[in-house]
Amino acid sequence: MFVPHEVTEKSSLGNKQRLFMWCIGKLITYAYTNDWALTAGDFSRMDRRGHMEGSCHYSRLAADVNVFADFGDGHWEYLDSYEEAINVWDSLGKFWKELHPLCRWGGDFAGRDLNHFSITIWGKS
Numbered sequence: 001m002f003v004p005h006e007v008t009e010k011s012s013l014g015n016k017q018r019l020f021m022w023c024i025g026k027l028i029t030y031a032y033t034n035d036w037a038l039t040a041g042d043f044s045r046m047d048r049r050g051h052m053e054g055s056c057h058y059s060r061l062a063a064d065v066n067v068f069a070d071f072g073d074g075h076w077e078y079l080d081s082y083e084e085a086i087n088v089w090d091s092l093g094k095f096w097k098e099l100h101p102l103c104r105w106g107g108d109f110a111g112r113d114l115n116h117f118s119i120t121i122w123g124k125s
Ligand SMILES: [Zn+2]
Pocket: 042, 057, 062, 063, 064, 113, 115, 116, 117
């Protein structure tokens, strides 16, 4: 049985990858429970393209998630800026970081990468 809190900084890459997907499952459930909806952006990029050198996307430890809010009548609004949806982004980021000590949220990065959710490895997020 997978036990998330047994995964630490020193755990294997495989165990961190399994932790990552466990966390993603929780994040998806949390988002839909709050009446938001998601689509998948970049997750694993084993071609090692499109992200910074050493990116967690190249280690199957990061996901870019597109977030939508329900504006009624089947209209979903894509939330791409922090300013127009501060509560949504802060809520998702806070939830993610509380899932596990290794969770990092791109909203905390200097370049603010709101839709980036990752598990840290080798000091990268
Ligand atoms: Zn990313």
